[in-house]
Every structure is written in structure tokens, then in C-alpha cells.
Amino acid sequence: MNQESNKGLRRELISGFTSGVLTILATHPLDVIKLRLQLSRDAHSSYKSIIKQTLSLPTEGKKNAFLHFYKGLGINILGNSTSWGLYFFFYRYYKDLLSPMSSSSSTAYQRDKKMTSFDYLAAAWSAGFTTSFLTMPLWVLKTRVISINDNSKHSISTSYSRVIKHIYKTEGMRAFFRGLVPSIISVSQGAIYFSIYDTLKMKMFIHDEERSLSAFETISITSISKMIATVALYPVQTLKTNMQDHGMQNQSMFQTIKTIYHRDLGMKHFYKGIMANLARSIPATCITFYTYETVKGMI
Numbered sequence: 460m461n462q463e464s465n466k467g468l469r470r471e472l473i474s475g476f477t478s479g480v481l482t483i484l485a486t487h488p489l490d491v492i493k494l495r496l497q498l499s500r501d502a503h504s505s506y507k508s509i510i511k512q513t514l515s516l517p518t519e520g521k522k523n524a525f526l527h528f529y530k531g532l533g534i535n536i537l538g539n540s541t542s543w544g545l546y547f548f549f550y551r552y553y554k555d556l557l558s559p560m561s562s563s564s565s566t567a568y569q570r571d572k573k574m575t576s577f578d579y580l581a582a583a584w585s586a587g588f589t590t591s592f593l594t595m596p597l598w599v600l601k602t603r604v605i606s607i608n609d610n611s612k613h614s615i616s617t618s619y620s621r622v623i624k625h626i627y628k629t630e631g632m633r634a635f636f637r638g639l640v641p642s643i644i645s646v647s648q649g650a651i652y653f654s655i656y657d658t659l660k661m662k663m664f665i666h667d668e669e670r671s672l673s674a675f676e677t678i679s680i681t682s683i684s685k686m687i688a689t690v691a692l693y694p695v696q697t698l699k700t701n702m703q704d705h706g707m708q709n710q711s712m713f714q715t716i717k718t719i720y721h722r723d724l725g726m727k728h729f730y731k732g733i734m735a736n737l738a739r740s741i742p743a744t745c746i747t748f749y750t751y752e753t754v755k756g757m758i
Contacts, residue, residue, distance in 0.1 A: 467551055467555075467567050468548055468552060470758045471547040471755070472544045472545075473754065474750075474751045474754040474758065475543040475545070475546060475547030475751060476543060477750060478543055478746070478747040478750035478751040479536075479539040479541070479542065479747065480536055480539075480540045481747075482539060482744075482746045482747045482750070483539045483743075484536070485742075485743070485746055486743040486746075487528070487535055488528035489735055489743075491513070491529075491531070491605055492506060492509055492513070492528075492732070492735045493732040493735040493736045493739060494602065494605050494606065494732075495509045495513065495605070495606070496509055496732030496735060497696075497700045497701065497731055498700060498701065498704050499731065504731075506734070513527045513528060530604060530605050531601050531604040531605040533619070534597060534601045535601055538594060538597035538598055538601055541597065542590055542594050543747060543751075545589070545590045546587065547751065549589045549590060550586040551567070552586075553582035553586055554570065554571065554574065554579070554582040555570060556582075557574065557578045557581060557582050558570035558573060558574055559573045559574070572661055576657075579653055579654040579657045579658060580650050580651070583649055583650040583654060584646055584649075584650035586653075587646030587647075587649040587650055588646050591642045591643055595635065595639050598638070599634065599635050599636070599637055599638065599703045600619065600622060600623060600635075602700060602703040603622050603703070603704075604619065606704050637702050637703050638698075638699040638702040638703045641695045641696075641698045641699040644692075644695050645692055645696055645699060648696075649688070651684075652684045652685055652687075653684075655680075655687060655688070656681065656684040656748075659680040659684070660672065660680060663680075671756045677748055678749065681744050681748045682745065685741050686741060689737060689741075690733070693729070693730055693733050693736065694729035694730065697728070697729045697730070697731065698712070698715060698716060698729070701718070
């Protein structure tokens with residue numbers, strides 16, 4: 460791999476890491492609401508009831524109850540910044556491997572321009588698979604911390620080390636990889652998203668010359684790509700979240716699917732929280748990719 464490629468990989472890593480941090484700082488409360496809706500056993504739970512329930516949780520001393528919406532913020536920042544950094548790094552790496560011009564000393568733009576939508580899809584899926592495997596323990600920890608609802612034993616300041624020790628002691632090392640199968644399946648969401656995003660980016664907006672996207676162009680293609688990918692594979696995300704939750708550790712993936720389906724809403728339960736997810740994920744992805752494109756252009 461030449462010096463230009465190594466520089467490009469470092470740039471992708473830094474840009475992805477930075478965009479992940481800023482995105483979570485802006486959207487974490489909506490992520491908490493979405494996750495609690497996915498885990499809710501009550502068929503009549505709504506955004507309003509989840510918000511009220513979260514605000515009613517006890518606080519330590521004079522802490523504001525609104526801080527419950529920032530429970531798990533630290534692990535979410537670490538997980539998302541690491542995931543985005545690794546994802547962009549591996550996406551660039553796999554694109555370089557798959558590009559018809561991979562063996563030449565061409566620029567990243569020239570290599571990308573020769574790729575097809577299928578090439579983008581394959582590179583994105585490979586990057587998602589690698590990133591999911593490496594970061595799965597962080598997502599299990601995040602789900603456990605945010606889902607804790609036992610008022611008598613836990614508070615906003617739930618210790619990450621205590622949760623890690625509890626998971627390892629009671630469930631073993633394998634518990635940190637619970638939900639890996641649906642997570643790998645849901646990698647298809649990222650693959651679909653990146654395939655649409657890069658196809659629109661390279662074929663429609665910068666097909667004639669190498670240039671940076673404008674803010675409007677970035678937001679437009681991000682919104683279109685994210686909405687299609689999210690709606691298509693949201694049930695898999697609900698399955699993964701439930702598999703990682705307390706009380707589901709002894710169920711297989713198929714048992715968890717049955718459990719979710721036999722709740723009062725049936726198939727609709729797989730789409731619980733989708734509006735909160737879209738309200739969070741579309742602006743979040745716009746922030747992520749605008750920051751990514753901006754930082755990459757500055758490095």
C-alpha cells in the first residue's frame with residue numbers, strides 16, 4: 460500500500476471519529492427514547508409515556524431528572540466515534556481493494572469514479588462486518604446501561620465497570636457478543652446506505668470533476684439514503700436490541716423473534732420506535748456526514 464493510500468486511511472479514521480463524537484453529543488436523548496421503546500413490554504407505550512417514565516426515575520441528590528436522557532452517554536460516544544472511525548477506515552480500505560484501479564497510483568477520487576454500485580455495496584458490507592465484530596461489546600454495554608430500570612438498585616451514575624463485571628460473572632464472555640448475528644445482518648443497512656450515498660455522490664453530483672460536496676448536497680443525499688436503508692432493515696435493529704437486553708440472555712435469536720412477535724402488537728412491535736429512530740438517525744447522519752466531508756476536506 461503506497462504512502463498516498465496510508466494518508467487516505469488516516470484521514471478517513473480521523474474524519475469518522477470526529478463526526479461520531481459530534482453526532483452523539485447532539486442526538487443521544489433520542490437514542491435513549493428509541494432504545495426504551497424497542498425494549499418496552501407494554502403494547503400501549505408511546506413516546507410520551509416513555510419520556511414520562513424516564514423523567515420519573517429517581518435521581519441522586521439534586522441531580523436533574525433530565526440527565527436520565529444522557530444515561531450511557533460516555534459509552535455511546537466511545538462506541539459511535541470508534542465505530543464511525545473504523546467504518547470509514549475499513550470502507551476506504553475495502554474500496555481500494557475492490558477498485559479496478561487498485562493497483563495504480565491514482566487518487567481516491569479516480570479509484571472511486573471507476574467503481575460500480577455493487578462495488579460500493581460489497582465494500583460497505585465488508586467494512587460493516589469488520590466494524591460490528593470489533594465493537595459489539597461496546598453496544599452490549601450501552602444497551603445494558605441505558606435499559607437499567609430498577610429504581611431500588613440503580614441510578615443515573617450506573618458504573619460501567621460494575622455492569623461489565625456483572626455481565627461477565629453471570630453470563631460469561633459470550634454475552635458481550637449477544638446480538639452479533641442480527642448485527643451482521645443489519646450491516647446490510649449500512650451497505651445499502653453507502654451504496655446509495657456514493658452512487659449519488661459520484662454519478663450525480665461530482666461526476667464531472669473532483670470537488671467537495673456542498674452542505675445542501677450532503678444533506679440531500681444523506682437523507683434519501685438513510686431513510687431507505689433504515690425503513691428496510693429496522694426490524695433487525697429491534698431484534699438486536701432485545702437480544703442484548705436483561706432477561707433475554709437465555710433465549711436464542713429465533714426465541715427472541717417469537718417473544719417480540721407475540722407481544723400485543725405482533726409484527727408492528729418490530730417497528731416500535733421507528734419514528735424516534737428516523738427523527739434521530741436522519742439528522743444524526745446528516746451531522747455525521749457533513750462533519751466527515753468537512754473534516755476530510757480540511758486534513
